[in-house]
Amino acid sequence: MTEPAPVEPVPPPDSDGDRIHLQPLEREMHRSYIDYAMSVIVGRALPEGRDGLKPVHRRILWSMWESGATHDRPYRKSARTVGDVLGKYHPHGDLAVYDALVRMAQTFSLRYPLIDGQGNFGSIDGDSPAAMRYTEARLSPLAEEMLQDIESETVDWSDNFDGTLREPRVVPSKLPNLLVNGSAGIAVGMATNMPPHNLGEVVDALHLLLKRPEASLDELMKVLPGPDFPTGGALSTEGIREAYETGRGTLHLRGTAVPRERDGRNEIVVTEIPYEVNKTNLLELIADLVKSKRIDGVTDLRDESDRNGTSVVLELRRDAQAEIVLNRIFEHTPLETSFGVINLCIVGGRPEVLSLKQLLELHLAHRRTIITRRSQFELRKAEERLHLLEGFLIAIDHIEEVIKIIRRSKDAAAAETSLMGKFLLSSEQAKAILDMRLVRLTGLEREAVQKEKEEKEALIQRLRAILTSPAERDALITAELADLKHRFGDQRRTEIVPEFTERTLEDLIPDTDVVVLVTRDGYIKRLPLDQYRRQRRGGRGLVQMETKEEDIVIRTFVTRTHDHVLFFTNFGRVYRLKAYELPEGSRHSKGKALINLLERLKEGERVQTLLPVRDIESEGDLFFATRRGIVKRTKLDEFQNIRTSGIQAILLEEGDELVDVAHIPEPEVEIILATHAGQLVRFPLSDVRPMGRATYGVIGVRLSGEKGDHVVAMSPVSAEYPYLLSLTSEGYGKRSETKDYRRTSRGAKGVRTIRTGGRNGSVVAVLPTTNDSEILVTTQNGITIRAAVKGIRSQDRNTMGVRVIRLDEGDTVRDAVALTTVTEDAPAGSLPPPADGGDDDAPETQEA
Structure with a gap:
């Protein structure tokens, strides 16, 4: 049995079946959406390329x-x-x-x-x-x-x-509007965002193209260097050429802000803001950032803008640096912003992205078309007028006959026909004569008509020259553009500056001298160096760190906030932070636990020593010394890529640990190793060959047989440091000339540097110094003293020394660091002396 044939749909009653078209839904949606999209693109959102x-x-x-x-x-x-x-x-x-x-x-x-x-x-x-x-x-x-x-x-x-x-x-559009005013719009699946330009510069670029159509982009940019925004500000050169060459790119804008002093207070005054930035929103954002402490140093914010221009005033604290505050504002607010260029416009009914030269050429092509069509229109009108003027002259020359014909004619049509037949006039000429006022028949009027006829003939000749000569058309465009520039041109508002430097967090932080302190229990902090005033030898010192009763300061060093700080652990691994990433505190603050800074420390791993390094990519070596007298030399550049989880710096024997690590920029130095028992070995760096990171070292010093003897200090020395300052646990020390310590070979037992035992105790530190150096001494109870080295008498090696710091009962010296006057090229860890000088001629305490 066969299936019944499908039934055709029947139009409902009283409907026009011929107007119903069944279509698949997806096809109809596709067609309708395309129609809608093109309507938005061409008819609403995008500018016409010819008039902008x-x-x-x-x-x-x-x-x-x-x-x-x-x-x-x-x-x-x-x-x-x-x-x-x-x-x-x-x-x-x-x-x-x-x-x-x-x-x-x-x-x-x-x-x-x-x-x-x-x-x-x-x-x-x-x-x-x-x-x-x-x-x-x-x-x-x-x-x-x-x-x-x-x-x-x-x-x-x-x-x-x-x-x-x-x-x-x-x-x-005699005005190149698309270039001088730009455009912005969002269509369907595309958008346009074209920056404005200075009229005078655009005219100069058009003149250049008219004169030399083959002009390159670089030549055009000499006269049209970049956009010119109505709100002024500064524009970076970065991205301009790419945007001009491809029609797409990113421009970087900054507002104009200048520091000034008024009524004894430092201020930053914002006089121009970037294009399309809302000033009220900008001020609210700055205020919020000041309240949240993300921008520090601002005490007041006022908007003093009026009809004469923008003026946003930020009052600063006396100790605030205007450049740092301004950098933070640039970083966190739209006072520095970007402008995404998309030169998309309608050309020939289609959206196209155009380069700068194409935009200029499009305007010139449009103006050539306009001038051609205008000239054709004016030529036709001039020829029509000339035709009438020729008829007027014929009528004036035969005025008597014209009047007779008009008087004899039955009506206007008959008069028109008679005039056309008698004087071979056209219908237009005959009608114009009939419409002419009688006053035009005077002799003076004939002269006026003749003059107008000659003017029309000259105009026709001029218009025909324009239509037949491209050079004439271009000359006319040149003159029109020059007139526009003369009447409407103005000065550039947006300053074009070299590329804005890419700012990192370092750019927002002043590069200042700081003291870094670390405790035995793993707390760390940094303090400004200028918090420590210089004291006389034998002074009582200052509390520089509050510690728990059982905690002590074990490491002190001086660096700068932009330096790297390498953290070497008891496992022989190294981690890295910037000095400004270390917690800043006061002299009485506890600091922050290292385990919270170095979150990838393994179980049982602790920071053993820290090393400040200015440039981790520079040439030079790291020199390692362990508690058991093992040394190793490794190139610094092997530590460029230190992961967050750290990398291996040295392999250690069981029971051994790092004592110190030094950065040695130049190989022409010597190494000193000092022991707890007061022995010192001095040998050239060349005695230790460079090794890889994950290796063991070699013997640097042979320890004495005394119980508990170990390496307490390691340092590179050179001719720049003529003295060695030895310091003991009981606060005594002495300064001896480096040359008094004879050079030995690596692995020797060494010579005595200072007597130990008795009132001196054991050796804590041996520091290379100059006569202008200062020392910063730290005790187990967190007391510090800063003193000039030249206040400590220079003595022979085998002496007891003088008192350097007076200790409270039960307190001992734990660490010391040397501060040296340096230039900008000096290595990390050396700093200029403080401004407040102490009395370096204070009498020394009596030696025991």
């Missing part, structure tokens, strides 16, 4: 021109203009039309406003404009330059939405 206007802007300008709202006429209510545009050409929302009109009147939105507005048209603070019933507007002189010659058949026209009126598809 979107349809709504073009309709506003044409409607105002058509109604006579020119710059030499009184202002007209914006509501009336919006109503005319809506009713005649743009059947969309009134708010959309008014917003477009307002933007064309805002001096902070358009580089060269096309609307001259009166009333509240909004502000750079984001204030809304007044309602359209309150504001008034008329065309600006520049807008009239764009519309000039529009009635001379220079452009194509189309019907309006209801077919009752005609509107221009493009305007003649």
Whole structure:
């Protein structure tokens, strides 16, 4: 049994079946969406490449021109203009039309406003404009330059939405509007964002192309170096060439801010903000950042802007550095922002991304077309007028006969026919003669007609030359552009500067001298070096760190905030932080636990020693010394890529640990190793060959047989450091000349540096110094003293020394560091002396 044939759908009763078309839904959605997208792209969101206007802007300008709202006429209510545009050409929302009109009147939105507005048209603070019933507007002189010659058949026209009126598809646009005012819009699947430019510079670039069409982009950029935004500011050269060459790119903008002093207070004054940045939002963001301490040093924020310009004042603390504060503002606010360039516009009915040269060429091509069509129109009108003038002259020369013919004629048609037959006139000439006033028949009028005829003949000759000669057309374009520049050109507002340096956190932090302290229980902090005043030898010192009763300071060194700090652990591994990443504290603060800074420490791993390094990629070596007298030399550049989890720096025998690590920039140095028992070995660096990171070392010093003897100090020495300062646990020390310590070979037992035992105790530190050096001594109870080295008497090696620091009962010296006057090229760890000098001639305490 066969299946029944499918039944065709039957149109419902009383419906027109012929107008129903069944389509697959996906096909209809695809077609309808494409139609919608193209309508938005071509008809609403993207500017026409020839005049730089979107349809709504073009309709506003044409409607105002058509109604006579020119710059030499009184202002007209914006509501009336919006109503005319809506009713005649743009059947969309009134708010959309008014917003477009307002933007064309805002001096902070358009580089060269096309609307001259009166009333509240909004502000750079984001204030809304007044309602359209309150504001008034008329065309600006520049807008009239764009519309000039529009009635001379220079452009194509189309019907309006209801077919009752005609509107221009493009305007003649003597002004290169797309370049000087830019454009922005979001279409479907694409967007445009074109920056504004200076009119004078654009004219110069057009002149260059007219003179030399083959001019390169680099040549064009000599006269048109970059965009010019209405709000001024600074523009980085970075990204300009790419945007001009490809039509896409990113520009970097900064506001203009200058430090100044007023009434004894330091201030930063922002006088210009980047394009399209809302000033009120900017101020609110700065205030929030100041409250949250992300921007430090600002005590007051005021907006002193008026009709004469922008003025945002930030008052600073007396100790605040204006450059640092300004860097933080640039980093965290839109006072530095970017502008994404997309030179997308409609060309020949299609969206295209154009380079700078293509945009310039597009304007010139448009103007050539306009001038050609205008010349054709004017030529036709001139020829028609010349034809009539020739008829007038014939009539004047035969005035008596003309009058007789007119008087004998039955009617105007008969008179026209008779004149045409008698004098071989055209119908237009005969009609013009019949319409001519009698006063034109006088002798003086004949001279006027003859003069006008000669002028028309010269004009016709000129117009024909323009139409037949491209050079004549280009010369006319050159003259028109020069006139625009003369009447409307102005100075550049946006300063073009070299590339903004890419700022890191370091750029926001001053590179200052700091003291870093580490305790036995693993707490660390940094303090400004200037907190320590210089004291006389034998002074009591200052509390520099509050510790728990059983905790002690075990490591002190001086560095700068921008230096690297390498953390070497008991496992022979190394970690890295910047000095500014270390917690900043006061002399009485406890600091922060290292395990919270170095979160990748393994179980049982602890930081044993720290090393400041200025440039980790520089040449030089790291020299390691262990408690058991083992040394190793490794190239510094092997530590460039230190992971967050650390890397292996040295392999250690069981029970051994690091004592110290030194950075040695130059190989022509010697190494000293000092022991707990007071022995010192001195040998050349060359005795230790460079090794890889994950290796064991070699013997550097042979320890004495005393129980508990171990290496307490290691340091490189050279001719720059003529003295060695030895310091004991009981606060005694002495300064001896380095040359008094004979050179030995690596692995020797060494010579005595200072007597130990008794009142001296054991050796704590041996420091290479100069006569201008200072020392910073730290005790187990957290007391420090800063003293000049030259206040410590120079003595022979085998002596007891003098008192360097007076200790409280039960307290002992734990660590010491030397401070040396340096230049900018000095290695990390050496610093200039403080400004406040102590009395270096204080009497020494009696030696025991």
